Amino acid sequence: MPxxxxxxxxxxxxxxxxxxxxxLILFFIALAFGALNKQVVAVDFIILQQQLNxxxxxxxxxxxxxxxxxxxxxxxxxVARREVRQLKKQWxxxxxxx
Numbered sequence: 001m002p003x004x005x006x007x008x009x010x011x012x013x014x015x016x017x018x019x020x021x022x023x024l025i026l027f028f029i030a031l032a033f034g035a036l037n038k039q040v041v042a043v044d045f046i047i048l049q050q051q052l053n054x055x056x057x058x059x060x061x062x063x064x065x066x067x068x069x070x071x072x073x074x075x076x077x078x079v080a081r082r083e084v085r086q087l088k089k090q091w092x093x094x095x096x097x098x
Contacts, residue, residue, distance in 0.1 A: 030059075033055060033058065034055035034059070037053070037054040037055045037058070038053060038054075038055070039053070039054045040052065040053060040054075041053075041054050041057060043057055
């Protein structure tokens with residue numbers, strides 16, 4: 001189901017205002033940034049040098065940062081899920097013992 005589908009109308013509008021609208025605004029800002037920054041820049045990698053558009057470089061590093069952020073978030077999420085599982089086991093043992 002899409003993120004904006006809810007049975008209660010109030011939740012739909014709140015979810016759109018806090019999630020959909022900022023994403024829409026960021027998308028239009030990214031389009032404007034890409035359209036206005038057509039300059040070619042030299043990017044020096046360790047092995048080679050490339051001539052790329054400034055917008056392409058910005059998008060590439062934005063995506064790279066997003067992926068690194070997701071990986072770090074999933075790592076913390078995995079540790080928290082493991083801790084919750086252990087605490088549930090301890091709680092079940094304490095509940096069955098009493």
